[in-house]
Amino acid sequence: MQDPILERALGQVRAERARDRARRRGVAAVACAVLAGAALAGGVHLGRRSVPGDRVLVATSADGVRMTATVTPADGWVRLRAQVDGVEAGERCHLVVTDGRGPGHVAGGWVASRAGGHALTGSVAVDPGAPAVISVVTEDGRVLVTAEVPAW
Structure with missing residues (x-):
């Protein structure tokens, strides 16, 4: 029990x-x-x-100009979306893509404002398979910031 x-x-x-x-x-x-x-x-x-093939680039110059760019390959050309900050107000600028086969291709341009950064969308006819360089260039030819696009 x-x-x-x-x-x-x-x-x-x-x-x-x-x-x-x-x-x-x-x-x-x-x-x-x-x-x-x-x-x-x-x-x-x-x-x-993310889109397959997109490249996101970030570059800052010694002068404090900063560029963040997204490069999207297409058939025989590339699309660009860029945000550029730190450019002196009133400066006339161009977003230029150089692919090593000649002079640079202008993807767009703007005049920097006092408000600050600028967003830009553009496209250029460059070979998306080749290495390239994206630069912010002033109207008088000064390169403010540059980023290298690796080959796809």
Whole structure:
């Protein structure tokens, strides 16, 4: 014959162990779901943000002119999106792409404002498979900042 107090204590211990196991499984399941969701969301975010072949370039000159440019290859030409900061107000500038086969190709131009940076979108007919250089050049020919585009 067993002691009823001992039986009740053992029953409580078994019940608590079962609850603890269930709680740990639940926590593990939630953690796995959160990690899987984060991985999926990260993949979707990267898929929206990057196009195969895009090159993102960042360059800063000693004078503090900063250029961030995204170069997207196309069939026989490239698209450019650039943000240029640190150019003195009133300065007339051009975004120039040089691919080594001759003079540079102007992708666009602007006059720097007192408000600060300038966003520019343009395109040039250069071979997207060849290395190139993107520069911000003033109207009088001074190169303010340059970034090299690696070959695709």
